[in-house]
Amino acid sequence: MKLPFVQPKMMGEMIRRQIRAVLYHDSVSTTAELAQKTGISFPTISKTLDEMNDQGEVVLTGLGASSGGRRPKQYRLNADHMAGLAVALEKDYSSYALLNYVGEVIGREKLPGVLHDGPERLTEQIGTFVQRYPHLRALTLGVPGAVNNGRVFHIPDYEKFKNLDFKGLYEERFSLQVQVENDMNATVLGYHDRSGDDPNRSLVYLYLGQNGPGAGIMVNGDVVRGSSFFSGEVSFLPLYDSHNFSQAVQEPPSAQDGTERREKLIDAMSRLVAVFTATLNPHTVLFCSTDMTERDLADVRKGSACYVPADNLPSLLVRDWEEDYFHGLNQLTIRTMLSLGID
Amino acid sequence: MKLPFVQPKMMGEMIRRQIRAVLYHDSVSTTAELAQKTGISFPTISKTLDEMNDQGEVVLTGLGASSGGRRPKQYRLNADHMAGLAVALEKDYSSYALLNYVGEVIGREKLPGVLHDGPERLTEQIGTFVQRYPHLRALTLGVPGAVNNGRVFHIPDYEKFKNLDFKGLYEERFSLQVQVENDMNATVLGYHDRSGDDPNRSLVYLYLGQNGPGAGIMVNGDVVRGSSFFSGEVSFLPLYDSHNFSQAVQEPPSAQDGTERREKLIDAMSRLVAVFTATLNPHTVLFCSTDMTERDLADVRKGSACYVPADNLPSLLVRDWEEDYFHGLNQLTIRTMLSLGID
DNA sequence: GAAAGTAATTAAAGAACTTTAATAAGTTGG
């Protein structure tokens, strides 16, 4: 029996986390503001802030504007306290984003893809970053495959990465906090964070990628991974008498009228939206701008209303997939840094 | 910005909750056991337990067996501290279960259904319980309809209950803590609790009821309600070129061979399992014993393997729906009682 | 430009939990 309650023993760390969270969110804050937002008394905030200042985690940036009395000290997170690296591993490129402790991208690099070459190339690339940035502490890898606790265990077409324990490997080698996430999961998470909406929404992010369609799903604010990390493999959905989603979306072998092809795609998408509505009933379904236009979406909206009552349909949005993906990876990296705290 | 952290101010109540939770789970416990299981120091447990004893929430039941030293005092929850009422509202009956503070069913009654008559009859029935059991503090209603925060807002065929705010009505009238839950949601929750498995599993509970098929869904241990409380309305799933799930399962108008009919049902079910596998990838899908036999299930298992890779399929189980439903309602009631604590 | 007002910080007192020590209550074996 596990009890997920907070023990008073970890109060200290909890307090620091709350301070970090507010400081990250508001960029700069005063003792009074922190006390108000966290609900912690100001003497405790003041004391903790002093300690964090001594340890270099926060810095005093000056005094705020007065509202008729003594001017308050303003603190912010120390951007140089540590750095994090967010890496998207794609077929054609590896995208590296270097982040400071306040979440700013302080460096971005696109290097050649490593998925075909093998893990050695990746280790090499990461090695140069570790060397260049001595206060690197967190590493996030986004991969187009199924991941369980830092280990890639299903990654079609890239056999060399199969069953590779990234987390074990790089935590040992580089003494970094490492996490690995599936690309679509990172993408929904990225949208979820950027949207700023109620964090308990349910979302589905759809992508008709090169490796076949896939979806990232969040329910009640958590990423859905599934019992065998198979969630979101929508290509298998049996939506027609004798075709699944993937087959319906695919270019048919025989040359075909463009209009007819588009109609088929729209219907498949409409059915997909209907499937999610009749199961999860999510707030929003996201599509990639490479897959769908606003006009397509209007038709999908109309189409799915034929399958389920229109009142229950999610809002449909077109998004830039890469932006949300990178943002998701960055976000994961920042969260790790903020949870690490002191060195 | 809301921070869901625990404030030290509510430590006292948190401690009591943990004690209650362990005491509920283990029935009877000693100071040392409670300290060990909760991680709270034994002087604090001891002090809190004394207070709870004075307030009548726990009782001393005697001394435990010695393991070579002084015999420990044993405490348990006071069964008579308060009572709760769990009600299932079905078309043909209303099932009432009266629960004591340790979660035992101390009374069960099946009264005539009230859904056709209207809320007055229900109020009457509940009224008699309130009168008979003065320490009734919690009421849970299970209804075959969509519910939002104690208010029924979509209940096909039972117009008289539409838009009825049960929670507001009965909390005011009877000064009880009231909650209302959709029947299938209560059912998955019931199975989830009874199974005793990892609480973070994902589950789908399927029921081909009188009011059309529906499903209760849990993901990562939470019930999925959906943006418009439409989740689990699987009858609308577009699984065939020109039929949805409901139409495929329904008795066709033209007389038909029994074998053929069964085959159709099995295929529809297989597709349904495939749909959930390719979206949520749940650990388990539950079926009602009134809908499916073990033999049917074996065929569904085989059938769904045609649509998705067999490794990712959930385990399929046949369950007694009513048992899980009632258990879920009881569980909800008990949780409310335990969260209420003192009077 | 000092007096009065306002707000931030520091200091002191109080509350609640933990850790450690002391005491009380049982068991067991000769």
Add this chain to the structure above:
DNA sequence: CCAACTTATTAAAGTTCTTTAATTACTTTC
């Protein structure tokens, strides 16, 4: 049945937070 050993309970001391009060540092106004 009593000495030696175990274990539960009670008591005391130590932490860490909150609450309240005192002090300090500004603004504003006459």
